[in-house]
Amino acid sequence: xxxxxxxxxxxxxxxxRDLQTLSRFGADGDDGGISRLAWSPPLLxxxxxxxxxxxxxxxxxxxxxxxxxxAVWAADGGDALVVGSHLDTVPNGGRFDGALGVIAxxxxxxxxxxxxxxxxxxxxxxxxxxxxxxxxSTPMFGSRAFVGEDLQHLGTRTDGDGTRLADAxxxxxxxxxxxxxxxxxxxxxxxxxxxxxxxxxxxxxxxDVGVVTHIAGSADLQVVVTGEAGHAGTTPMGARRDALVGxxxxxxxxxxxxxxxxxxxxxxxxxxxSPGASNVIPARAEFTVDxxxxxxxxxxxxxxxxxxxxxxxxxxxxxxxxxxxxxxLAPLALDGDLQGALVAxxxxxGASFTSMPSGAAHDAMVIGRHVPAGxxxxxxxxxxxxxxxxxxxxxxxxxxxxxLTRAIAQLAS
Amino acid sequence: xxxxxxxxxxxxxxxxRDLQTLSRFGADGDDGGISRLAWSPPLLxxxxxxxxxxxxxxxxxxxxxxxxxxAVWAADGGDALVVGSHLDTVPNGGRFDGALGVIAxxxxxxxxxxxxxxxxxxxxxxxxxxxxxxxxSTPMFGSRAFVGEDLQHLGTRTDGDGTRLADAxxxxxxxxxxxxxxxxxxxxxxxxxxxxxxxxxxxxxxxDVGVVTHIAGSADLQVVVTGEAGHAGTTPMGARRDALVGxxxxxxxxxxxxxxxxxxxxxxxxxxxSPGASNVIPARAEFTVDxxxxxxxxxxxxxxxxxxxxxxxxxxxxxxxxxxxxxxLAPLALDGDLQGALVAxxxxxGASFTSMPSGAAHDAMVIGRHVPAGxxxxxxxxxxxxxxxxxxxxxxxxxxxxxLTRAIAQLAS
Numbered sequence: 001x002x003x004x005x006x007x008x009x010x011x012x013x014x015x016x017r018d019l020q021t022l023s024r025f026g027a028d029g030d031d032g033g034i035s036r037l038a039w040s041p042p043l044l045x046x047x048x049x050x051x052x053x054x055x056x057x058x059x060x061x062x063x064x065x066x067x068x069x070x071a072v073w074a075a076d077g078g079d080a081l082v083v084g085s086h087l088d089t090v091p092n093g094g095r096f097d098g099a100l101g102v103i104a105x106x107x108x109x110x111x112x113x114x115x116x117x118x119x120x121x122x123x124x125x126x127x128x129x130x131x132x133x134x135x136x137s138t139p140m141f142g143s144r145a146f147v148g149e150d151l152q153h154l155g156t157r158t159d160g161d162g163t164r165l166a167d168a169x170x171x172x173x174x175x176x177x178x179x180x181x182x183x184x185x186x187x188x189x190x191x192x193x194x195x196x197x198x199x200x201x202x203x204x205x206x207x208d209v210g211v212v213t214h215i216a217g218s219a220d221l222q223v224v225v226t227g228e229a230g231h232a233g234t235t236p237m238g239a240r241r242d243a244l245v246g247x248x249x250x251x252x253x254x255x256x257x258x259x260x261x262x263x264x265x266x267x268x269x270x271x272x273x274s275p276g277a278s279n280v281i282p283a284r285a286e287f288t289v290d291x292x293x294x295x296x297x298x299x300x301x302x303x304x305x306x307x308x309x310x311x312x313x314x315x316x317x318x319x320x321x322x323x324x325x326x327x328x329l330a331p332l333a334l335d336g337d338l339q340g341a342l343v344a345x346x347x348x349x350g351a352s353f354t355s356m357p358s359g360a361a362h363d364a365m366v367i368g369r370h371v372p373a374g375x376x377x378x379x380x381x382x383x384x385x386x387x388x389x390x391x392x393x394x395x396x397x398x399x400x401x402x403x404l405t406r407a408i409a410q411l412a413s
Numbered sequence: 414x415x416x417x418x419x420x421x422x423x424x425x426x427x428x429x430r431d432l433q434t435l436s437r438f439g440a441d442g443d444d445g446g447i448s449r450l451a452w453s454p455p456l457l458x459x460x461x462x463x464x465x466x467x468x469x470x471x472x473x474x475x476x477x478x479x480x481x482x483x484a485v486w487a488a489d490g491g492d493a494l495v496v497g498s499h500l501d502t503v504p505n506g507g508r509f510d511g512a513l514g515v516i517a518x519x520x521x522x523x524x525x526x527x528x529x530x531x532x533x534x535x536x537x538x539x540x541x542x543x544x545x546x547x548x549x550s551t552p553m554f555g556s557r558a559f560v561g562e563d564l565q566h567l568g569t570r571t572d573g574d575g576t577r578l579a580d581a582x583x584x585x586x587x588x589x590x591x592x593x594x595x596x597x598x599x600x601x602x603x604x605x606x607x608x609x610x611x612x613x614x615x616x617x618x619x620x621d622v623g624v625v626t627h628i629a630g631s632a633d634l635q636v637v638v639t640g641e642a643g644h645a646g647t648t649p650m651g652a653r654r655d656a657l658v659g660x661x662x663x664x665x666x667x668x669x670x671x672x673x674x675x676x677x678x679x680x681x682x683x684x685x686x687s688p689g690a691s692n693v694i695p696a697r698a699e700f701t702v703d704x705x706x707x708x709x710x711x712x713x714x715x716x717x718x719x720x721x722x723x724x725x726x727x728x729x730x731x732x733x734x735x736x737x738x739x740x741x742l743a744p745l746a747l748d749g750d751l752q753g754a755l756v757a758x759x760x761x762x763g764a765s766f767t768s769m770p771s772g773a774a775h776d777a778m779v780i781g782r783h784v785p786a787g788x789x790x791x792x793x794x795x796x797x798x799x800x801x802x803x804x805x806x807x808x809x810x811x812x813x814x815x816x817l818t819r820a821i822a823q824l825a826s
Contacts, residue, residue, distance in 0.1 A: 199647030216646055220691060231798050232680035232703040233629055233772030234612030237672040239796070244681055245668045248661040255658045259650040267645035268657055269691045271684055278633060278682045278701040280799065288691040290645040359646030383652070385644050386693065 012398045015107045018053070019397070022046060022087070022103065023095040033092035033388035037159075038130035038141065039067065039168040046087045050127055053106055057113050066145035066182035067129035067174055073109065073119060079189035080122035081412050083108065083404070084363055086131035086142070093132075094390025096397075100378070101194040102127045104401035108408050119412040121189060128363045136165045143363040147370050148183035152176055190338060190411065191373040193364045194404045196392050200383030201356060208351040208399050210377035211342045214294035215358045215365045216265075217331035219303055221289040223250065223310060226320040229275055229283035240281055244273050246317040247285035253309050254289060263298040265359060266291050266306075294331050294357045332365050338374025338411075345406035351399050360385075376404055425811045428520045431466070432810070435459060435500070435516065436508040446505035446801035450572075451543035451554065452480065452581040459500045463540055466519055470526050479558035479595035480542035480587055486522065486532055492602035493535035494825050496521065496817070497776055499544035499555070506545075507803025509810075513791070514607040515540045517814035521821050532825040534602060541776045549578045556776035560783050561596035565589055603751060603824065604786040606777045607817045609805050613796030614769060621764035621812050623790035624755045627707035628771045628778045629678075630744035632716055634702040636663065636723060639733040642688055642696035653694055657686050659730040660698035663723050667702060670718055676711040678772060679704050679719075707744050707770045745778050751787025751824075758819035764812050773798075789817055 026034045026042030036043040047069045054061035054071035061071035069087075072080075085101025105125040112119075128146065133139025136157040145151055155166035155176045166176050197203075202210050227241035251268045258266035267290040273282040289306065293299045307323050314321035339355070346353040356377065364373045378400035381391040392400075439448045439455030449456040460482045467474035467484035474484035482500075485493075498514025518538045525532075541559065546552025549570040558564055568579035568589045579589050610616075615623050640654035664681045671679035680703040686695040702719065706712045720736050727734035752768070759766040769790065777786045791813035794804040805813075 197647065198644045200652055229800060230796060231611045231773055232682060233678065233705045234610065235796055237678055239613055244664060248664040251657060251661040252665060265646065265650055267694055269645060269693050269695060270689050271686055273684055276683050279703050280682050281680055282682060290692050292646045360644055383643060383648060
C-alpha cells in the first residue's frame with residue numbers, strides 16, 4: 001500500500017503537524033489545555049478546518065444538521081465504512097482525546113488517496129459533535145443524532161451560564177427542528193474508531209495498540225445519607241447521627257468491594273455535605289457512585305451488594321440512606337470480524353497488540369448498537385486523560401494511524 | 414425579693430412577649446428562622462429596640478463603638494457586674510441562641526427595678542455585637558473590642574457578597590478607627606451569662622439549669638489529601654490513588670478515635686473534592702476537623718493521634734496528606750465563686766441543677782480571660798441549635814431568668 005519511505009515520512013510529518021494545528025483551536029493558554037465545548041466557536045472553527053483539509057484531498061465534506069463533520073469518499077458498492085471520533089473536549093482537556101482519532105482518519109484518507117487506492121465501498125470520515133457532553137450533560141449528542149435518536153427533549157438543557165442548548169445551537173447556525181435530517185445510519189455498513197486508551201494498561205504492558213473487545217456499561221448511582229445536624233461542641237459523640245461519618249464508611253467499603261469483585265470498577269467522584277460548616281455535624285451527605293463493567297450482570301450484582309452495604313451501615317449509624325440509579329448504559333460487545341481486521345492490520349504493520357475492554361464510553365458505543373463497530377486503542381502516557389498532561393507519543397500515534405489505515409484499506413477493498 | 418405572685422406572673426408574661434417581639438427582627442419567613450447578621454439592619458433594629466426597653470426602666474442605654482448595646486444601672490461602689498449575651502444569629506438561626514440571655518438579663522433588670530432593689534455596685538446589661546461571626550468570620554467581635562483587643566486588621570474581611578467589614582461598619586454608622594473606645598473591661602468586676610445549652614444533656618437528665626464549669630477550647634484543623642485524578646472507567650482499581658477513599662478512611666477513624674477518647678469531641682463538618690466530577694477519580698480531598706476539649710492537654714493528645722492516623726492511612730493508600738492547625742482557642746475555667754453564686758441562686762429558686770462543661774464558645778470565653786465569669790445553661794429541646802427548630806420552653810426560660818436574677822441580686826448586694 002505504501003510506495004516508499006518518503007511517503008511514510010511525509011505522512012508522519014503531516015499527522016504531527018495536524019495535531020499541532022488542531023491544538024490551537026480552543027487553547028486555554030500556557031498550560032497546554034484545550035476547551036472545545038459543544039457548539040462553541042473554537043469547536044466550530046476546528047470543524048471548519050477539518051472540512052478544508054478533507055476538501056483539499058478532493059473529497060466532499062460538510063457539517064450535518066447535528067454539527068457532525070461528515071466527509072465522503074464516494075464509491076459504488078453499497079453502504080459506507082465510517083471512520084470516526086470527535087473534536088470536542090472537556091474543559092481544559094488534552095490534545096489527544098477524540099482529536100487523535102479524527103486526525104488518524106484524516107491521515108488514512110490522505111495516505112489512501114496518495115497511494116491511488118480505489119475503495120469498493122464509500123468511506124466516510126465523521127467527527128461527532130459533543131461526545132464529551134461536558135457543556136449540557138448531553139454526551140454523544142452527534143452520534144445519537146447520526147443513528148436517528150430523537151433528541152428534541154434535550155433543547156431545554158442549560159450550561160453553566162444558563163444558556164439553553166437550543167439557543168446555543170441557534171447561535172451556531174443550527175436548529176433542533178432540523179436535527180432528524182442528521183440520521184445517516186441506514187447507509188452505514190460498519191464503524192471504526194481509533195482513540196487514546198485513557199488508561200495505563202498499554203503503557204504498562206509496553207504494547208503498541210489495543211483491539212477493543214467490549215465497551216463497559218455503567219450505572220450512575222446517587223446515594224443520599226440523612227442524619228441530624230448538631231453543634232460540634234455541644235453534642236456528645238455518642239448522641240450523634242453524623243451523615244458524613246456514615247458516608248465515609250460507605251465510600252471506604254464500596255471501593256474495597258469493587259477491588260475485591262475484580263469485574264467492576266467503582267468510583268465516588270463527588271460528595272457534598274450540608275449544612276457544610278466546620279462546627280456543625282453534617283445532617284446530609286450526598287455522593288455519586290460510577291459503576292462500570294463489561295457485563296450487565298456484573299453491574300447488577302455489584303449494585304445489589306452496594307445497596308445492602310449502604311443499608312447495613314445506615315442501620316448501624318442510626319441514619320437513613322437512599323440509593324437511586326440516575327442513568328444506566330448497557331455494555332457493548334464490539335464486532336468479532338472488525339476485531340479480526342484490526343488484529344490482521346496490526347500484524348501487517350508489525351505492531352504489538354493486545355485485546356482489551358474499554359472502561360470509557362465512546363461514540364462507538366452508540367454506533368455499535370446499530371452496525372458492526374471496531375475500536376483501536378493507542379497508549380496514553382501515565383493513563384492520564386481529560387487533562388492538559390494527556391499525551392500519546394508521535395511514534396504511538398503514527399503506528400496507530402497506520403494500523404487504522406491498513407484496516408480501512410482491507411475493509412473497503 | 415419578689416413581692417407576690419402577681420409580679421411573678423407579669424415577669425413571665427413580659428419575658429415571653431419580649432422573645433416574641435425580638436423574633437420579628439430578621440425573621441426569614443414562614444419557617445421560624447431568623448437572620449440577624451453582624452452590622453445588618455435587622456440586628457441594628459433589634460439593638461435599638463433593646464435600648465428603648467432599658468430606657469423605659471429609667472436606665473441609660475446606648476450602642477458603643479463596637480455596636481454592643483450597653484445598658485447601665487449606675488451605683489456607687491466600684492466596678493460593674495456585667496450581664497451579657499448577644500442578639501446576632503447565624504443565617505436562618507433560632508430564636509433563643511443569644512437572644513434568651515439578653516432577654517433574661519432585661520427581665521432581671523425589670524424585676525429588680527420593680528422590687529425596689531438598690532445595687533451596691535453598677536449593673537450593666539450588654540448585648541455583644543457579632544458573637545456568631547457568621548458574616549465575616551469574626552466571632553465574638555463585640556466582646557473582643559470590649560476587652561480592648563485590637564481588631565483593626567479585620568476590616569478587610571469580606572462577607573459572601575464581597576462587602577468589606579470596614580464598609581459594613583460605615584454603612585451602619587460605625588468606624589473601625591473609633592473601635593478602641595469600646596474598651597470597658599477595666600471598669601468590670603465580673604460577668605454573668607445565661608445561654609441555651611445547645612446540646613441534649615439537660616433535657617436528657619431532666620434538669621432545670623446547668624452551672625458551667627469550663628468552656629471547651631478548640632482546634633480548627635485542615636486536612637488536605639492528595640492523590641491522582643484518573644478516568645473512572647479506564648483506571649484499574651489497583652492502580653488508583655484516590656484522595657476521597659483516603660479521606661473517607663481518615664474521617665471514619667477520626668470520629669471513632671474521638672468516641673473512644675472520651676475527653677474530646679471531633680467533627681468533620683466540611684469536605685470538598687476536586688476535580689469533582691462523577692466519572693473522575695478525586696485527586697484532592699480537603700476537610701476540616703473541629704476538635705474540642707475542656708483541657709488543652711486533651712486537644713494536644715488528640716491532635717497528635719490524629720496526625721499519626723492521617724499519616725498511616727496516607728502511606729497505606731499511596732497518598733500525600735497534610736494537617737494544619739488553622740486556629741486554636743484555649744479552654745476557659747469559669748470562676749469558682751460565681752459558680753457558687755449560681756448554685757445558691759438555683760437552690761433559692763427551687764431549680765434542679767447540675768455542673769457541666771460548655772462545648773460551645775461564648776462571649777464569656779473572651780470576657781472570662783480578664784475578669785471572673787460565670788455561665789448558666791437552660792435546656793435546648795433535642796439539643797438543637799443554629800436552626801429554626803431551636804426551642805426552650807417558657808417554663809425553662811423563666812426558671813433560668815429567675816436563677817439569673819437571684820444571682821445578680823446576690824452579687825450586686
